[in-house]
Amino acid sequence: MDYLVAVLLPQLLHGLVFGAALGLLALGLTVIFGLLGVMNFAHGELYMLGAYAGIAVVGVTHSFWTALIVAPLAVGAIGAVTEVTTLRPLYRREPLYGLILTFGLALVFREAVRQIWGGDMRRILPPVTGSTPLLGMVYPNYRLFLLAASSILLLAIWLFFTKTRAGILVRAAVQDAEMLDGLGVNVPRVFTLTFAGSAALAALAGLLLAPIFTVYPQMGVEMILLAFIVVILGGMGSMGGSVVAALVIGLAQSLLTLWMNPQRVAIAIFALMIVVLIVRPRGFFGREGVLE
Amino acid sequence: MNRVLSWRAVVVGLLVALLPALPFMSKFYLLLAFDALLFGAIAMSLDLLIGYTGLVSFGHAAFFGLGAYSTAILLERGVLSLWACLVAAVLVVGLYALVVSYFATARRGIYFALLTLIFAEVVYTFFRYTQTFGGSDGIQGVPAPRLMPAFAIDTPLRNYYVVLAYLALAYLVCRVLVASHFGKVLVAIRENEDRARFLGYNVQRYKMAVCLISALLTGIGGALYPGRSAFATPDLMLWTVSGEFIIMVMIGGLGTLAGPVIGGAFFVLLQEKVSSYVDWYFMVIGLVLIVIVLFMPRGLLGIRAMLGFKQWRATA
Numbered sequence: 048m049d050y051l052v053a054v055l056l057p058q059l060l061h062g063l064v065f066g067a068a069l070g071l072l073a074l075g076l077t078v079i080f081g082l083l084g085v086m087n088f089a090h091g092e093l094y095m096l097g098a099y100a101g102i103a104v105v106g107v108t109h110s111f112w113t114a115l116i117v118a119p120l121a122v123g124a125i126g127a128v129t130e131v132t133t134l135r136p137l138y139r140r141e142p143l144y145g146l147i148l149t150f151g152l153a154l155v156f157r158e159a160v161r162q163i164w165g166g167d168m169r170r171i172l173p174p175v176t177g178s179t180p181l182l183g184m185v186y187p188n189y190r191l192f193l194l195a196a197s198s199i200l201l202l203a204i205w206l207f208f209t210k211t212r213a214g215i216l217v218r219a220a221v222q223d224a225e226m227l228d229g230l231g232v233n234v235p236r237v238f239t240l241t242f243a244g245s246a247a248l249a250a251l252a253g254l255l256l257a258p259i260f261t262v263y264p265q266m267g268v269e270m271i272l273l274a275f276i277v278v279i280l281g282g283m284g285s286m287g288g289s290v291v292a293a294l295v296i297g298l299a300q301s302l303l304t305l306w307m308n309p310q311r312v313a314i315a316i317f318a319l320m321i322v323v324l325i326v327r328p329r330g331f332f333g334r335e336g337v338l339e
Numbered sequence: 340m341n342r343v344l345s346w347r348a349v350v351v352g353l354l355v356a357l358l359p360a361l362p363f364m365s366k367f368y369l370l371l372a373f374d375a376l377l378f379g380a381i382a383m384s385l386d387l388l389i390g391y392t393g394l395v396s397f398g399h400a401a402f403f404g405l406g407a408y409s410t411a412i413l414l415e416r417g418v419l420s421l422w423a424c425l426v427a428a429v430l431v432v433g434l435y436a437l438v439v440s441y442f443a444t445a446r447r448g449i450y451f452a453l454l455t456l457i458f459a460e461v462v463y464t465f466f467r468y469t470q471t472f473g474g475s476d477g478i479q480g481v482p483a484p485r486l487m488p489a490f491a492i493d494t495p496l497r498n499y500y501v502v503l504a505y506l507a508l509a510y511l512v513c514r515v516l517v518a519s520h521f522g523k524v525l526v527a528i529r530e531n532e533d534r535a536r537f538l539g540y541n542v543q544r545y546k547m548a549v550c551l552i553s554a555l556l557t558g559i560g561g562a563l564y565p566g567r568s569a570f571a572t573p574d575l576m577l578w579t580v581s582g583e584f585i586i587m588v589m590i591g592g593l594g595t596l597a598g599p600v601i602g603g604a605f606f607v608l609l610q611e612k613v614s615s616y617v618d619w620y621f622m623v624i625g626l627v628l629i630v631i632v633l634f635m636p637r638g639l640l641g642i643r644a645m646l647g648f649k650q651w652r653a654t655a
Contacts, residue, residue: 086449088582136633143395146452147589148632150582154625162619268579272460275453283449310468317461321442324454328446 052183058301064190064259066297067197071252072270073277073289074204075245081221081284082241083134085145090249090274091267092156096122097250098257098266099160101171111174118254119247126246130239138235153267161264173258193255200251201290208286217241221284276320282333291331348597352507359496369495371611373502373567377560379603380506382587383513383596384556389585390594391517392549393529398439398455399584401462402554404576405432406561408466411571414481421484421492421501425562432558433551435462440550444543447532456578467573477572484566498567505563506600509556513596516552525549586628592638601639 072094079087100118105111129152137145173189181191208214219227220237228234253266260266277296281288299319303312323330355376359369381403388394409428418424443454467475483493492501516522524545527535536542565571574580583606591602609627613620635641 080449084449086453133629133633140636141393142449143389143393144632144636146395146449147585148629150585151625151628151632154621155629158619158622158625162622272457272578276457279450279453279457310464313464314461317457317464320457324442 054305055302056182056184057186058305059298060186060190060194062298062301063294064194064197064297065256065301066294067194067201068252068256069270069273069277069297070201070290070293071197071248071255073274073281073293074201074286075248076274077278077281077284077286077289078217078221078241079245080278082217082224082238083138083145084142085134085149086275086278087245088146088149088271089129089152089156090149090245091269091271092153092160093122093126093246093249093267094253094270095160095262095264095267096125096156097253098171098262099164100250101254101257102164102169102262105171111171115251115254119250122250123243123247127239127243129246130242134242135235135239138238157264157267164264166264169262171254171257171262189258193259196255200248204248204286213240273316276316280320280323280330282330285330285332288330288332348510352503356500356503359499366495369499370567371607373495373499375604375607376499376502376506377563377567377603378584378587378607379600380502380509381557381560382584382591382599382603382606383506384509384553384560385584386588386591386594386596386599387513387516387525387549387553387556389588390596390599391522391529392525392546394444394546394550395452395585396455396550396553397452397578397581397585398457398459399554399557400576400578400580401439401459402432402436402557403561403564403580403584404466404571404573405435405462406558407564407571407575408472408478409558410484410562411478411481411565412472414484414565415478419482419485419491420488421486421566424484425559428558428562429555432554432561436551436554436558437547440547440554444546444550456581459576459578459581463573463576463578466576473572475573477570477574478565479570481565481569481571483569492566495567498563501566502563505559509559510596510600512552512556517596521545521548583624586624588638589628589631590638592640593636595638595640598638598640605639 072090076087076090079085079090097118100121101111101114104114104117108114133148133152134145137148173187175188175192178185178187179191206214208218216227216232216237219232220234220241224234227237273296277292278289280295281290281292296316300312300316303315307315327333358364358372364372381399385396385399388396406428409431410424413424413427439455439458443451443458446454466472466477472478483491485491486497486501492498517525524535524540527538527540528542528545532542535545561575564575587603587606588599589602590605591600592598606624610620610624613623617623631638
């Protein structure tokens, strides 16, 4: 019982917190993949830009809450400009070119950040301090806030995609962009705004996780691999699948650290993915023929 | 001379063979030339997948690194024969490539890129944290391999000719392959996979075969690397290295074989030149890649067509 409360429960919550934030990151990746057929290699760098934009805003305004609004908007704007100038000319070409292009974008973003802010590790102080007694243990307030914020965001995104006209347009574009174009919708604009939205989400995830993790130019490179695994596990292009898979990965990672050292955990996560792919080649919720 | 080997390729090969005779070719430039030829050959073998079959491998660094580790481990333990190292590399890389390609080719499109990437990351993580193989430091300071018991490949000049021989052989293999019926089926798969399947070709088997060939050529290149550098580190297998291989192919021109050789050499020289002046050369490389994808999808070889020298041919 002591073990349960003192070790297992906090670790479970850690996993949930991380999984929810990972879900935000993977969701944007999945939607962009569904829309453009491009696996966005620069997504990790947008996540990293979110944290650095947050540092910049906190430096000026000394308010984490302002940063939480301004940083995603700024990164969203960067995303929109990037989409219009580099990805839009590639719509008619094979997705291969888009994939390779985003790899180039990732290099440019990473190096730009390293030039502006330097390569050192940085930290953002959590805006909420202290901890709360919870189920017999004590849990940091910031992580509770993070869990609540990610859950509310995921819920809001779900409502956006099911209840609003804009969200339904995006889903229609994933299904059949050409048909949507024929119906008189400005499809390139849908693409650009969706890319901007996914960039803003990635930035938000980066900023929200920054007080728990450290901020450095390579931080996106490590997250993006995990996000790729989440997207594959969930089933390519399945938004619900991404969220479920993100929680599974988050929980698996934090529970496995109880029994293994971190590098074994990394290999165990890969092994988990390979096993899932053998048993269910299309991931949890992937459907046959979708985006293949 | 038939269409497999043009006179031009032979002339270029001979000129490259005479390169060390130039007065300014110091040891430093010889090693640089070694890298240019080695990565040119690796980019060329990757072109078999990307350019001809339409499969983007984001895991070629693992083939390269496994080859390098095979050699380094043997050399460290006193097995100095280059041939033994090559055999070991072929076995290790071949076995790994079979497993990866079995899973990766079962799925189409983007899955291939992601699965090769993740398998490569498993290999990277394994070597990064296995202390038997040096952990994150890798294997350092291995002795030079020997071509024959009394002939060590211990000078930059000897290394240069070894890598040149490897490039020439790899080029021949790729040319023969591309001109063969097998190569035509690969292009058919790239153009229309369903149609190739309806014609009765076992598409997955063809994909696995070309993966294996490309991986082996890359692995042999990797096996030559410790002879030049005296080390093998996990950093050789980072997925960003796989990305650099793709950049080399794109710079040179997809589906041309000769293009990626030029692209690889260009990349190595660009990196060397730019990084000696500024510390943000990754930015330059990223921008070069973006410009090429956007404006010159045929790469450096495409410039000929732009200038109107010759009609560009898609593939052989």
